[in-house]
Amino acid sequence: MTPFDLGPALLFCPADRPDRFAKAMERADAVILDLEDAVAADAKPAARGALIESELDPDRVIVRVNPLESDAFIADLSTLSQTDYRTVMVAKAESVNQIRRFDPRFRIIALCESARGIESVERIAALENVVALMWGAEDLVASLGGTSSRTRRGRYRDAARYARARTLIAAGAHGKAAIDAVHLDIGDMKGLAREARDAAASGFAATACIHPSHVPVIRDAYRPDEEAVTWARAVLAAAAVQGGVFRFEGRMVDEPVLRHARSVARRAQE
Numbered sequence: 001m002t003p004f005d006l007g008p009a010l011l012f013c014p015a016d017r018p019d020r021f022a023k024a025m026e027r028a029d030a031v032i033l034d035l036e037d038a039v040a041a042d043a044k045p046a047a048r049g050a051l052i053e054s055e056l057d058p059d060r061v062i063v064r065v066n067p068l069e070s071d072a073f074i075a076d077l078s079t080l081s082q083t084d085y086r087t088v089m090v091a092k093a094e095s096v097n098q099i100r101r102f103d104p105r106f107r108i109i110a111l112c113e114s115a116r117g118i119e120s121v122e123r124i125a126a127l128e129n130v131v132a133l134m135w136g137a138e139d140l141v142a143s144l145g146g147t148s149s150r151t152r153r154g155r156y157r158d159a160a161r162y163a164r165a166r167t168l169i170a171a172g173a174h175g176k177a178a179i180d181a182v183h184l185d186i187g188d189m190k191g192l193a194r195e196a197r198d199a200a201a202s203g204f205a206a207t208a209c210i211h212p213s214h215v216p217v218i219r220d221a222y223r224p225d226e227e228a229v230t231w232a233r234a235v236l237a238a239a240a241v242q243g244g245v246f247r248f249e250g251r252m253v254d255e256p257v258l259r260h261a262r263s264v265a266r267r268a269q270e
Contacts (some may be wrong), residue, residue, distance in 0.1 A: 004177035196221030
């Protein structure tokens with residue numbers, strides 16, 4: 001299974017808006033063509049037709065399909081068989097057995113956005129055909145009977161924070177990528193930047209977004225600053241000479257610290 005390496009900024013685009021496809025591809029690292037929530041029920045047939053007729057780079061396209069238990073999913077799957085798109089985001093992923101039986105041609109991104117999905121996230125992460133996990137805040141809270149994933153100050157409530165952390169840890173435990181949820185407040189660039197920086201520092205591989213203006217903010221957040229890059233390269237150079245545990249700029253350096261440094265150096269090259 002090819003590792004997930006599309007880049008940090010993944011932009012959702014409604015599949016019934018083919019006029020936006022090319023511009024979305026130009027701006028983002030990868031585009032999520034959405035057949036689910038972004039498309040009204042009566043527009044889904046047209047969206048599937050637009051997907052078939054599109055000529056985008058399949059290596060940079062993710063298609064979000066409707067939940068596996070829905071009638072719409074069967075039509076989505078038929079549509080995918082008529083395209084070259086092979087990276088599929090499964091909305092409201094909960095059923096390990098159904099994901100396991102997915103056509104092996106497809107790379108699966110499991111979007112865990114319900115109480116049952118989060119409860120199953122570790123088992124989903126273990127599936128061979130799953131390359132990444134994503135979590136969703138609003139559907140999760142709705143599945144719990146709640147009304148908002150955030151407090152009045154814009155911070156995630158505890159249930160959402162728990163789901164975010166659990167998804168990230170499950171992905172890491174099984175060598176899969178983790179994708180952070182979208183920031184729904186389009187004009188809140190400060191909050192978006194704060195969350196994207198936290199996502200990068202915590203180990204997320206990417207952050208999804210719903211507006212093109214979010215792409216540069218996410219990219220900047222995932223790109224380590226010059227000071228961090230300088231430190232990472234210096235400590236890795238020192239490790240090559242000294243080996244084992246050593247002291248560097250007043251700080252003890254062991255393997256976990258070196259892994260942090262390698263991560264920073266790798267992200268600086270992306």
